[in-house]
Amino acid sequence: MERAQDVLIRNLGEHTELAQEDIAEIRALTFTLRDFDPNEDFIRQGDEPEHSALVVSGMVARYHLLGSGRRQYLAFHLTGDLPDAQGLFIDQMDHGLSALGPATVAFIPHRELFVAFRRRPNFGLAVWRETLLDAAIFREAITNNSARSMQTRMAHLFCELFYRARAAQLVRGNRCPVPISLGQLGETLGMAIATVNRTLADLRRSGAMDLREGELVVLKWRELQRLGDFSPAYLHLKRQSSPRA
Amino acid sequence: MERAQDVLIRNLGEHTELAQEDIAEIRALTFTLRDFDPNEDFIRQGDEPEHSALVVSGMVARYHLLGSGRRQYLAFHLTGDLPDAQGLFIDQMDHGLSALGPATVAFIPHRELFVAFRRRPNFGLAVWRETLLDAAIFREAITNNSARSMQTRMAHLFCELFYRARAAQLVRGNRCPVPISLGQLGETLGMAIATVNRTLADLRRSGAMDLREGELVVLKWRELQRLGDFSPAYLHLKRQSSPRA
DNA sequence: CGCCTACTTGACTTACTTCAAAAACAGTGG
DNA sequence: CCACTGTTTTTGAAGTAAGTCAAGTAGGCG
Numbered sequence: 001m002e003r004a005q006d007v008l009i010r011n012l013g014e015h016t017e018l019a020q021e022d023i024a025e026i027r028a029l030t031f032t033l034r035d036f037d038p039n040e041d042f043i044r045q046g047d048e049p050e051h052s053a054l055v056v057s058g059m060v061a062r063y064h065l066l067g068s069g070r071r072q073y074l075a076f077h078l079t080g081d082l083p084d085a086q087g088l089f090i091d092q093m094d095h096g097l098s099a100l101g102p103a104t105v106a107f108i109p110h111r112e113l114f115v116a117f118r119r120r121p122n123f124g125l126a127v128w129r130e131t132l133l134d135a136a137i138f139r140e141a142i143t144n145n146s147a148r149s150m151q152t153r154m155a156h157l158f159c160e161l162f163y164r165a166r167a168a169q170l171v172r173g174n175r176c177p178v179p180i181s182l183g184q185l186g187e188t189l190g191m192a193i194a195t196v197n198r199t200l201a202d203l204r205r206s207g208a209m210d211l212r213e214g215e216l217v218v219l220k221w222r223e224l225q226r227l228g229d230f231s232p233a234y235l236h237l238k239r240q241s242s243p244r245a
Numbered sequence: 246m247e248r249a250q251d252v253l254i255r256n257l258g259e260h261t262e263l264a265q266e267d268i269a270e271i272r273a274l275t276f277t278l279r280d281f282d283p284n285e286d287f288i289r290q291g292d293e294p295e296h297s298a299l300v301v302s303g304m305v306a307r308y309h310l311l312g313s314g315r316r317q318y319l320a321f322h323l324t325g326d327l328p329d330a331q332g333l334f335i336d337q338m339d340h341g342l343s344a345l346g347p348a349t350v351a352f353i354p355h356r357e358l359f360v361a362f363r364r365r366p367n368f369g370l371a372v373w374r375e376t377l378l379d380a381a382i383f384r385e386a387i388t389n390n391s392a393r394s395m396q397t398r399m400a401h402l403f404c405e406l407f408y409r410a411r412a413a414q415l416v417r418g419n420r421c422p423v424p425i426s427l428g429q430l431g432e433t434l435g436m437a438i439a440t441v442n443r444t445l446a447d448l449r450r451s452g453a454m455d456l457r458e459g460e461l462v463v464l465k466w467r468e469l470q471r472l473g474d475f476s477p478a479y480l481h482l483k484r485q486s487s488p489r490a
Numbered sequence: 491c492g493c494c495t496a497c498t499t500g501a502c503t504t505a506c507t508t509c510a511a512a513a514a515c516a517g518t519g520g
Numbered sequence: 521c522c523a524c525t526g527t528t529t530t531t532g533a534a535g536t537a538a539g540t541c542a543a544g545t546a547g548g549c550g
Contacts, residue, residue: 064388067474072388089374094381094479118366128373129334136339138383143309143317146390146435182497190391192539197498229312234339427529437507442530
């Protein structure tokens with residue numbers, strides 16, 4: 001497995017030019033690794049964390065818990081993401097984080113990050129930009145869950161996950177890990193589990209994709225993209241070509 | 246009308262301790278004021294802006310335009326908000342901005358902002374925090390539009406608008422300006438206009454609120470809050486008490 | 491083997507959308 | 521001031537997509 005430091009440097013480097021001094025500053029941070037089981041929480045709504053998380057491997061989810069007990073998934077994070085940079089500035093977590101499949105997460109003390117931001121403002125700006133990319137993904141989720149049909153909505157989610165997985169170099173051939181249950185898919189897309197199942201069956205039948213054994217398989221990228229009304233501009237990924245197939 | 250500089254200083258001051266030097270730095274920035282008519286666009290999807298906007302008065306909206314021509318509103322901004330701080334770091338706008346009612350917006354050159362961030366890192370952190378509060382509002386919108394009933398959804402939106410208007414000192418008595426049409430409400434909450442009308446009629450009938458002549462009137466705050474399943478923690482506003490009534 | 495969880499499928503119900511038309515309202519020009 | 525136009529709001533009736541409920545199957549694990 002890649003070292004946590006390298007994962008972070010690579011991810012920030014995707015969108016920000018890092019100087020040698022920035023990289024040295026990142027390498028000097030303290031990374032504490034922890035492994036999590038599927039569906040294990042590691043930050044809860046209401047917590048006041050003093051560390052920031054970095055996804056080193058696996059997939060991580062952010063979610064709201066409603067009064068009714070219902071859970072709403074807000075975003076998924078892959079290797080290299082900083083899923084709770086919010087926590088740096090915000091008193092109390094307004095949402096929780098959990099591992100989706102088995103995951104490894106590195107924790108970095110806020111205190112050290114603030115010192116590093118002061119010494120290398122460019123590093124701070126890179127993390128800031130990272131949080132803005134996050135926000136763009138949230139915006140797209142609003143639109144996806146509010147304005148699109150169930151099928152389009154689901155196809156769009158798969159497009160996004162595949163596209164981001166590709167950028168994080170997690171795609172092997174035409175597949176990438178997506179360890180998510182139908183129930184969780186429903187709590188992401190705002191649909192009942194029966195509908196999730198039927199909609200997914202339709203997508204499979206279209207021949208554009210499959211989802212099995214925790215893996216997303218993209219068989220016809222262009223077709224899936226069409227079904228999902230997906231255009232990747234909002235992900236603001238530089239120098240990435242379209243997936244094949 | 247309050248000066249643009251003061252509006253910004255007051256808003257950032259709500260959540261961040263600003264030193265005299267920070268304030269001086271903000272006052273030295275160039276603010277270019279422009280007035281907009283209702284529904285006039287001032288940043289379009291695809292633009293590459295070189296200025297950041299600050300809402301000086303009125304209400305401003307952010308929206309996605311879909312392939313189908315449908316419009317999805319993403320967020321509303323009140324006096325003091327920086328509705329496109331994203332633009333500071335992101336190549337191309339993935340969404341547009343328009344005035345909702347008549348609005349005054351100040352524009353600040355990115356170049357000057359970056360210089361100010363470098364000279365007063367604390368100012369940069371304050372704006373960063375502002376963008377994170379924004380993201381929290383996006384997250385809540387995902388949950389609202391995905392996991393709540395139509396009535397709850399609409400009540401929640403009104404709660405949020407009223408609560409934020411109060412923080413921005415826009416509430417007079419029990420009312421605040423909300424210059425939005427039923428159609429736009431539908432494009433915000435993901436419902437058909439007929440449903441908007443019927444749902445709004447139900448809310449009016451409950452006696453908790455009214456919406457007329459571009460003003461939101463809150464008659465029973467606690468009741469509206471209950472109907473909207475609203476808890477303001479996600480807004481991360483310090484030192485604000487609950488509205489009366 | 492038996493238990494638990496996740497997935498699948500069918501039948502039924504209901505929320506919401508769509509369509510359509512009328513009423514209220516705002517703005518424009520005579 | 522009023523007629524004319526266009527837009528927004530309101531209401532009704534009909535159609536449909538998705539939710540709910542319930543039962544059954546398949547897969548994973550002690």
